[in-house]
Amino acid sequence: MTLPLTLSPEVAEARANGAAIVALESTIITHGMPFPQNVETARRVEAEVRAHGAVPATIAIIDRQIHVGLTDSELDALGRAQGVAKLSRADLAACLATGGTGATTVAATMICAHLAGIGVFATGGIGGVHRGAETSFDISADLRELAETPVTVVAAGAKAILDLPKTLEVLETLGVPVIAHGQDDFPAFWSRASGLKAPLRMDSAADIAAAHRMRACLGLPGGQLVANPIPAEAEIPRAEIMPHIEAALAEAEAQGIAAKAVTPFLLQRIFELTEGRSLTANIALVLNNARLAAAIALELAAPR
Ligand code: PSU
Ligand code: MN
Numbered sequence: 392m393t394l395p396l397t398l399s400p401e402v403a404e405a406r407a408n409g410a411a412i413v414a415l416e417s418t419i420i421t422h423g424m425p426f427p428q429n430v431e432t433a434r435r436v437e438a439e440v441r442a443h444g445a446v447p448a449t450i451a452i453i454d455r456q457i458h459v460g461l462t463d464s465e466l467d468a469l470g471r472a473q474g475v476a477k478l479s480r481a482d483l484a485a486c487l488a489t490g491g492t493g494a495t496t497v498a499a500t501m502i503c504a505h506l507a508g509i510g511v512f513a514t515g516g517i518g519g520v521h522r523g524a525e526t527s528f529d530i531s532a533d534l535r536e537l538a539e540t541p542v543t544v545v546a547a548g549a550k551a552i553l554d555l556p557k558t559l560e561v562l563e564t565l566g567v568p569v570i571a572h573g574q575d576d577f578p579a580f581w582s583r584a585s586g587l588k589a590p591l592r593m594d595s596a597a598d599i600a601a602a603h604r605m606r607a608c609l610g611l612p613g614g615q616l617v618a619n620p621i622p623a624e625a626e627i628p629r630a631e632i633m634p635h636i637e638a639a640l641a642e643a644e645a646q647g648i649a650a651k652a653v654t655p656f657l658l659q660r661i662f663e664l665t666e667g668r669s670l671t672a673n674i675a676l677v678l679n680n681a682r683l684a685a686a687i688a689l690e691l692a693a694p695r
Contacts, residue, residue, distance in 0.1 A: 395487055396506060399460025402448045406508055411445035411688035413681065414459070414504035414512040414542070417494040420449075420466070421475040422655040423515065424670060425662070430470035432674050434463075436513070436681045443685035450503045452478060452486050452493035459507040469494065477651050479532045497544060498536035501614065510603060510691050511543050513684035515677045516580040517616065518654060519549040519558030522640065529653065530561060538565035538613045543603045545684040547676040548578035548585065548618040551629070552636050552657045555585050563590065568606075568615045570599060572683060578620035581672045582629040589618055596683060600690030619683050625675030627668060635664040 398406065405412050415436060420429045437447040448460045451469055458465065469475065469492075478486055478493040480502060486493040495503060497517050504512050518531025537544065549558050559577065562569050571577055571589030579585035593599050599617055606615070620626075639660035648656045661669045 394506065395456045397456040397458050398507060399448070399458070399462065401446055402460035402507070405446040409692055411685065411692040412448050412509045412511075413440045413445045413684045413688050414500055414507075414509045415440075415447055415449040415681075416497060416500040416512070416514050417449060417451040417469060418477050418496045419515055419677070420470050421472065421494040422477050423658055424673065425659075426470050428670060428674070430467055432677060433466055433470065435674070436677055439678050439681040440513070440685045443682050443689075445685040445688040448504070448507065448509060450495050450500050452483070452491070452495065455487055455490050457487065457503045457506065459503060459509070477655075480536060481532065497533040497546075498531075501536050501540040501542040501544065504542050505540050510541070511545070511684050511688045513545045513677070513680040515547060515673055515680070516550040517544065517546045519553040519555070520561055521653065522552075522554045524554060524557060527649075529650070534558070534561050534565060534567070537562065537567040537616055540614055541607060541612065542614040543599065543617060543687060544614055545617045545619055545680045545687070547580050547621050547680060549580065550654075551579040551581060551585070551632060552640065552654070552661070555579060555587055559587060559590070562616065565613075566611075567613060568602065570602070570615060570617050572599075572617055572619040574620055576620075578618050579629065580676065581621065581627040581632050581669060583620040583623065583626050584629065586629075596686035596690050600687050603687075603691065617683065617687075619676075619680050621672060621676040622679050625672050627665065627672050632661075632665070632669070635661050635669075638664060
């Protein structure tokens with residue numbers, strides 16, 4: 392069997408030349424943001440990666456192929472499509488085998504990026520341990536993926552809809568380095584601070600790239616989580632966003648929202664409750680993560 396991997400011409404060329412590449416996910420497009428802001432943001436994120444000297448590789452499953460690098464029309468079609476599957480480690484192979492269209496979550500994007508030889512990936516926020524996980528067992532497959540697949544993931548921390556202390560505990564148990572960028576606090580997606588100290592702190596892309604290389608040198612499986620705080624001018628302070636998060640969580644519970652539907656439901660409700668401010672913040676933090684990921688990719692691509 393041959394690997395069902397299709398690289399865009401731009402990504403194929405970058406790979407052949409050993410140039411810097413940044414992987415990007417597609418669930419944020421199909422399930423994380425409304426149309427048309429989803430497509431606009433995806434394009435802006437790609438442009439931001441290019442402006443900082445790296446090649447963007449947005450990943451999605453189309454027609455039995457893992458596409459690494461999408462054309463503009465593929466991106467547009469994905470952003471408009473209804474009922475696209477949200478793929479994680481558990482359902483990636485089934486989607487490829489049966490010919491569906493699928494968007495890749497953080498976990499699935501890490502798997503595909505690694506298959507394409509890409510070591511860095513930028514997103515908004517990773518999935519984590521949901522509140523009430525002690526009864527629901529809802530712990531994102533993103534966490535285990537970070538323990539298994541050697542890709543450095545740049546995110547704005549974990550969404551404050553999650554149980555952040557439990558998320559950090561599980562990451563520690565799994566042996567995943569959690570590196571706050573430029574501050575001590577673990578960032579909480581829409582807010583710069585969570586009140587929780589991150590286990591590690593690094594202030595430069597060079598250090599993050601060096602740590603990535605050292606893990607490979609030691610033969611340690613798994614990647615790194617780089618928690619990059621949202622820019623100050625775009626943040627929604629914790630005290631302001633928390634009541635909206637609590638309201639959205641209560642609605643999800645009352646309506647019996649479960650499994651894969653939880654994160655998209657909460658994001659949509661918080662968007663409505665903040666009158667769009669959460670989306671503006673989300674876009675700013677993804678662009679910020681794209682810039683840092685490009686800098687890390689350049690460090691990883693530099694000759695040594
Ligand atoms: N970050 C965002 N928006 C999103 C997601 C992350 O800013 O929509 C997606 C990612 O694809 C992540 C997924 O992997 O949510 C987590 O879903 P779950 O909690 O069901 O594992
Ligand atoms: Mn879940």
